[in-house]
Amino acid sequence: MRIGELSRKTGVPVPTIKYYVREGLLPPGELTSPNQAIYREGHERRLQLIRALLDVGGMKVAEVANVLRALDGPALPLHEVLGAAVDRLGATGREHGGTESAAAHAVVADLVSRRGWRTPESNPAAADLSKALAAMARVGHGAFVEVLSDYADAAELVARADLAYVNRRAGVDDMLESVVIGTVLGEAVFNALRRLAQVNVSAELDDTEDPPKRAPR
C-alpha cells in the first residue's frame, strides 16, 4: 500500500509516519520508483504497536525505539527486553537517599525473600518499588507498607494471568512482542481498572455525613 493508505488505516498522519521512519522506529517502505515506496501489513502492525506504546503506554519516542531495537535484535533474555520496556520509570529522577531510602530498600528485600520471587539484581522494578515507598514515607505515608502484602497478592494474581495469556499464545505469534505488549499495555489496563474499582471507595467516602476532613493550613 502507499503511505497515504497506511496513514488512513492507522490514523497516523503522513508526516508522523515519515518521522518514525527517520527515527528508526519503522522500517522504510520498499522503493518502487525514486519517489514512491510501498508499505506492507508488517508496517501497519508495527505502526499500531508504536502508537499503542506512545499513547496508551505513555512512553517517549526514544524509549519506544529502545524497546523495538530489543525486539528486533538478536535473541535477548526476556527480562532484558522487558527491562527495556519498563526502564522508563527507573530512569526518571535520581535516588534521593536518606533514611527513608534505606528503610524502603530493606522492606523490598524482605518482601522479595518472603515471597520467594526470583529476581535478578539488575531488575529495575525493585529499585522503582524502593523509590516509590521512600517517597511515600517522605510525605508521611510510611504506614503504607502495611498494605504491601495485599498489593503483592494482587500483583501475583496479575502476573499469573499474564503468564497464562502468554503461554496460550505461544506458537501463535511473536512471544517477545506479546510480553512487551502485555507489560506496557497491561499496566495501563490494570491502572484503569484499579481506578474504576476505587470509585466505590470514593462513593463510600462521599456517602458519609461529614465533608472530607482537610488538614489546617
Place this chain on the structure above:
Amino acid sequence: MRIGELSRKTGVPVPTIKYYVREGLLPPGELTSPNQAIYREGHERRLQLIRALLDVGGMKVAEVANVLRALDGPALPLHEVLGAAVDRLGATGREHGGTESAAAHAVVADLVSRRGWRTPESNPAAADLSKALAAMARVGHGAFVEVLSDYADAAELVARADLAYVNRRAGVDDMLESVVIGTVLGEAVFNALRRLAQVNVSAELDDTEDPPKRAPR
C-alpha cells in the same frame, strides 16, 4: 527556615523551589525583610509531595498544579480530586475510533455492570480502559480480554486495601491528600510489584529449551 535549609532538607535545588513558587505549586515564604523569606514545615511537606508526584508518579508540572489546586480549593467530591490526579492518562492522545473502540467500550460497560461497580459517567478511567483494550486489539491482542476478569479481581483486592488504608488514617491527617497520594504513588508501587512478580514468568520462559520464538519479518 531559610530557602537554603529547605533545599538541603528536601534535596530540591533552590532555583527549582523558586520555580515551583512562581508556578503556584508552592506558597511563597513569609517575608521577614524585603530580601528574606522564611519557610515552615508545611512548605517542606508540600515540596516532598510535589517531588513525589513528579518523580514517582510521573506527572507533569501542570498536572501537579491541577491536583494541588483541587486539594487546596473548596471541598470537592473525592472523585473529582481523584479525577484531577489521574486525568493525565485520559488527556494524552485522541480516541482512535473504529470497530476496536466500539468493541472495547462494550466490553468495559459489560464488566462494570457485572461487577456492580458504581461509577459516574464522567470517570475517565472507563475511557482509559476502553482505549487500552482497543489499542491491544489493534496490535492483534484482542484475546487479552480473556484475562480481564483476573485483572478485575486483582484491582478489587487493591482497591479494598486502599480503602482500609485511607479509613485507618481518617482523622489522622488530610484524607483527600491521602487518597491522592495513595492513587498516584500506589500506582507506581503496584506497577513495580507486578514487574517483580513477572520475573518468575520471565525466568520460567527462559528455562524452556527453545529460544523465544520470533515472528518472521
